[in-house]
Amino acid sequence: MELINKEQVSKKLSGRLMVNKVMKFIFLLCTLVGLVVLATLLIDTILDGWRYLTVDFFTNFSSSRPDNAGIRGAIIGTLWLMATTAPIAIILSVGTALYLEEYAPKNKLVDFVKINISNLAGVPSVVFGLLGLTLFVRMAGLGNSVLAAALTMSLMILPVIVVASQEAIRSVPGSIREASIGMGATKWQTITRIILPASIPGIITGIILALSRAIGETAPLVIIGIPTILLFTPTGVLDTFSALPMQIFSWVKLPNPEFQSITAAAILVLLFILFLMNSVAIYIRNKYSKRF
Amino acid sequence: MSEYNIREMIDKKKGKSGNAAIEKAVPIILLIITLVSVLTTIGILVTLLTETVMFFTRVSPIEFLTSTEWSAFSSDPQWGIFALIMGTLKITAIAIVFAVPVGLGAAIYLSEYASDRIRRLVKPVLEILAGIPTVVYGFFALTFVTPLIRGIWPEVNLFNAISPGLVVGVMIIPMIASLSEDAMSAVPNSMREGALGLGSTRLEMVLKVVLPAAVSGIMASIVLAVSRAIGETMIVSIAAGSTPNGSLNLMESLQTMTGFIVQVASGDATYGTDTYFSLYAVGMTLFVFTLLMNIIAQWFSRKFREEY
Known part of the structure; x- marks a missing residue:
C-alpha cells in the first residue's frame, strides 16, 4: 500500500510554498510597521520643531x-527632579535587590515580596500619581515640591531597577x-568588594533605563x-518646579x-x-559587562 | 613572618567590634528597605479604598455602577462609571485589534524567518519605540494621525477614538513583539526540526508547532499589553477629548478613566468636593482592571514555564 500519494503532494506543493x-x-x-512609525514620528517632529531650537528657546521661561516661549524652567526643573529621584530610587531598589538575592530566607514572606514587586510594575502611572497626591503632597505636607514628585517617581521606577539589579x-x-x-571575608565585605563591583554595569544600565522612563513620565506630575x-527655578527640594514633559503637555493643548x-x-529636546x-546605558553595558 | 604573627593579626582584626556590628545591622537595614515596596502596595490600597469609601458616602454605589452617564462638572452631576469604562474599552479594543496581529507578525518574523543581522537591526528599533514618552505619542496622535484620518474620512471629529487607539496600539506593539518572540524562542529546536523533517513548510511549522507550543507565553504578552493600554494616560488625554459617553461611535470625542483623572487633576479640584473624591473611585476601578489583567498574565506565564 502506498502511504503517500506523490502526485497529490507535488500538486499541492507549489501552492503551499x-x-x-x-x-x-x-x-x-509587520516588522517594518514599528520602523516606519518611528521614522515618521521623528521626521514629522523635526520638520515641525527645528526652527524653534534657538538659544532663546533654552534661556527663556x-x-x-x-x-x-522657552524651556529654561522646564529643563532645570527636570534636572532637579532627576537629581532627587536618582539617589532615592537607587538606595531603595539596589537595597531591595541585595536583600532578595543575598540575605532573604526562602519563605512565604519573601515570595510575597517578589510577587508584590512584579505586580507593582503593572500598576498604571496615574495610580502612583494618586498615591503621591495623598501621601506626599497632602499627608506629609510636601506640597507640589521637587521632593514629593521625586518620591512618587522613585516608587514608580522601583520595580524596574530591582529586577535589573x-x-x-x-x-x-x-x-x-x-x-x-x-579568603576569610565576611558576607558584607564580599558584597561590597566582590559582588557589587562585578554587577555594577548591569545595575547602572537598569538605573539609567528606569530614569529615562521617569524623565518622560507626565501623568504622575x-x-x-x-x-x-513658572517664572523661577527651584533652589531646593522643597520648592515647586516645572518639568519638560509637563511643559509639553501644557503646550500641546494650546x-x-x-x-x-x-x-x-x-x-526634540526631550528625545x-x-x-x-540610552546611549550611555548601551555603552556601559557593552564596555563593562564582564564575561566570567 | 611566622605563623604566630598571622594568627595574631587575624585575631586583632576580628576583635574590631565595628565589623561584627555592621554584619548584624546590614540585613536588618536591607530588610527595612525591602519592605518599602510592600508599604507602597499597602499605601496604594489604603489610599484608594478610604477615599473611595468617602466618595460612596456622598454618591450611591448603585448610581456609580448602573448609571450610564458621567458628568462630573455639570450643575447636576451624574456618576455612572460605565461611560468612562466604555471610553477605555473603545481605545483598548482599537489598540489590541491593531497591535496583536502586527506584534505577532513581527514576533514570528524575528523568531522564525529573520537572519541574525536583521534581528540585531530591528530589536533596538523596537526598544526605542518602547522608550518614547507617552506625551510624545500623544502629540503625534493629535498633530499627525488625526489629520491623516480626517483627510480620509472628513466626518471624523478632531477628538476621536480611532487616532489615539491606533497610537496606543503602536505603543504596545514592542511589548507584544518582544515578549511573544521570547516565548517562541523558548520552543525547543527539535520540535521545529521534527515538523520540517516531516515535510511541512516553514509557515506550517510556525502555525501548527511553534505557535501552539508558545501559546501561553503569547497570551501573557497580549494580556499585559491590554493592561498597559487600559492604564495609558497621556495619549488619550491629549487626543481622545473629554466628553464621557457610553456610545460605540468611534468617530466622536470620548473620555477614558485615565483621561478623567488627568482632567480633574490639571484643573483645580478643591479638596473635599465630590469631584475630588471621584478621582479615587475612578482610580480604584482602573486599579482593579489592571490588577486583574496582571494576575491573568502571571497565570499564563506560570503555565508556560511548567511546559518546558
Whole structure:
C-alpha cells in the first residue's frame, strides 16, 4: 500500500510554498510597521520643531507669547527632579535587590515580596500619581515640591531597577563569591568588594533605563499638581518646579499653530536627552559587562 | 613572618567590634528597605479604598455602577462609571485589534524567518519605540494621525477614538513583539526540526508547532499589553477629548478613566468636593482592571514555564 500519494503532494506543493512566501512577506511588513512609525514620528517632529531650537528657546521661561516661549524652567526643573529621584530610587531598589538575592530566607514572606514587586510594575502611572497626591503632597505636607514628585517617581521606577539589579547580581558566578568567603571575608565585605563591583554595569544600565522612563513620565506630575507656567527655578527640594514633559503637555493643548512647532521643539529636546541616556546605558553595558 | 604573627593579626582584626556590628545591622537595614515596596502596595490600597469609601458616602454605589452617564462638572452631576469604562474599552479594543496581529507578525518574523543581522537591526528599533514618552505619542496622535484620518474620512471629529487607539496600539506593539518572540524562542529546536523533517513548510511549522507550543507565553504578552493600554494616560488625554459617553461611535470625542483623572487633576479640584473624591473611585476601578489583567498574565506565564 502506498502511504503517500506523490502526485497529490507535488500538486499541492507549489501552492503551499507560495503561501509560505506571501506570509513571510506579510510578517516582514509587520516588522517594518514599528520602523516606519518611528521614522515618521521623528521626521514629522523635526520638520515641525527645528526652527524653534534657538538659544532663546533654552534661556527663556515659558510664556503665553510664542515668540518668547522657552524651556529654561522646564529643563532645570527636570534636572532637579532627576537629581532627587536618582539617589532615592537607587538606595531603595539596589537595597531591595541585595536583600532578595543575598540575605532573604526562602519563605512565604519573601515570595510575597517578589510577587508584590512584579505586580507593582503593572500598576498604571496615574495610580502612583494618586498615591503621591495623598501621601506626599497632602499627608506629609510636601506640597507640589521637587521632593514629593521625586518620591512618587522613585516608587514608580522601583520595580524596574530591582529586577535589573537582581539579574545583574545573580549573574555573578558562585565561584568568585566562594573564593572571597574562603579568603576569610565576611558576607558584607564580599558584597561590597566582590559582588557589587562585578554587577555594577548591569545595575547602572537598569538605573539609567528606569530614569529615562521617569524623565518622560507626565501623568504622575499632572496629578501631583506640578504647575506648567513658572517664572523661577527651584533652589531646593522643597520648592515647586516645572518639568519638560509637563511643559509639553501644557503646550500641546494650546490651539495656536505656532505652539505646535514649539511643542515639537521641546519634544526634540526631550528625545535628545533620552537618546543620550540610552546611549550611555548601551555603552556601559557593552564596555563593562564582564564575561566570567 | 611566622605563623604566630598571622594568627595574631587575624585575631586583632576580628576583635574590631565595628565589623561584627555592621554584619548584624546590614540585613536588618536591607530588610527595612525591602519592605518599602510592600508599604507602597499597602499605601496604594489604603489610599484608594478610604477615599473611595468617602466618595460612596456622598454618591450611591448603585448610581456609580448602573448609571450610564458621567458628568462630573455639570450643575447636576451624574456618576455612572460605565461611560468612562466604555471610553477605555473603545481605545483598548482599537489598540489590541491593531497591535496583536502586527506584534505577532513581527514576533514570528524575528523568531522564525529573520537572519541574525536583521534581528540585531530591528530589536533596538523596537526598544526605542518602547522608550518614547507617552506625551510624545500623544502629540503625534493629535498633530499627525488625526489629520491623516480626517483627510480620509472628513466626518471624523478632531477628538476621536480611532487616532489615539491606533497610537496606543503602536505603543504596545514592542511589548507584544518582544515578549511573544521570547516565548517562541523558548520552543525547543527539535520540535521545529521534527515538523520540517516531516515535510511541512516553514509557515506550517510556525502555525501548527511553534505557535501552539508558545501559546501561553503569547497570551501573557497580549494580556499585559491590554493592561498597559487600559492604564495609558497621556495619549488619550491629549487626543481622545473629554466628553464621557457610553456610545460605540468611534468617530466622536470620548473620555477614558485615565483621561478623567488627568482632567480633574490639571484643573483645580478643591479638596473635599465630590469631584475630588471621584478621582479615587475612578482610580480604584482602573486599579482593579489592571490588577486583574496582571494576575491573568502571571497565570499564563506560570503555565508556560511548567511546559518546558
